[in-house]
Amino acid sequence: MLCLSNNLTFLRVSLLAYSPLAMGILSGKYFSPHGAPTDARLNLFKGRYSEGESRYNLSNTIIKEATKAYLDIARKYGFHPVSLAVAFVLKHSLVASAVFGATKLWQLQEVLDACKVELNPEIIADVDKVHTTYPNPCP
Ligand SMILES: *[C@@H]1O[C@H](CO)[C@@H](O)[C@H](O)[C@H]1NC(C)=O
Numbered sequence: 154m155l156c157l158s159n160n161l162t163f164l165r166v167s168l169l170a171y172s173p174l175a176m177g178i179l180s181g182k183y184f185s186p187h188g189a190p191t192d193a194r195l196n197l198f199k200g201r202y203s204e205g206e207s208r209y210n211l212s213n214t215i216i217k218e219a220t221k222a223y224l225d226i227a228r229k230y231g232f233h234p235v236s237l238a239v240a241f242v243l244k245h246s247l248v249a250s251a252v253f254g255a256t257k258l259w260q261l262q263e264v265l266d267a268c269k270v271e272l273n274p275e276i277i278a279d280v281d282k283v284h285t286t287y288p289n290p291c292p
C-alpha cells in the first residue's frame with residue numbers, strides 16, 4: 154500500500170495469510186464424529202500433497218492437540234472454527250488479506266462470516282495460551 158502524507162512517501166508492506174485453515178484441519182472437519190469426509194482434500198487427494206500432509210499430519214500428537222485446543226476455543230465462544238481461524242489472521246495489523254480454498258458454497262459462507270467476527274481480548278488470550286503451549290506445531 155502506498156501512503157502519501159506530509160510530502161513523505163511510505164511504502165507499507167502488508168502480509169498475505171496463506172492457508173489460515175492449515176489445509177482444512179482448523180475447520181474441524183477431520184474430527185467429525187462420522188469420521189473425516191471422504192471428499193475432504195486430505196482424503197480425496199491422499200498422497201498428492203505430501204508436504205502438506207506431513208506438515209498438518211493429525212497423527213502427530215502435538216498437531217492433533219493444538220488443533221483440538223483451537224476447536225475448543227471456537228466452541229467455547231460459539232464460533233465456527235473457520236470463523237475463529239480466519240478472523241484471527243485478519244485481526245493482525247500487518248495482514249491485508251487471507252488465501253483460502255472453498256469447494257462448497259457453505260464453506261465460502263463460513264469464510265465471509267468470519268470477516269464479520271470480532272475477536273475480543275479474552276478470545277485472543279485463549280488463542281495465545283494455546284500458541285504458548287504449542288508454539289509451532291506445524292513447522
Ligand atoms: C503422519 O504421522 C504418522 C505418525 O507419526 C506417520 O506414520 C505418517 O507417515 C505421517 N504421514 C505423513 C504423510 O507424513
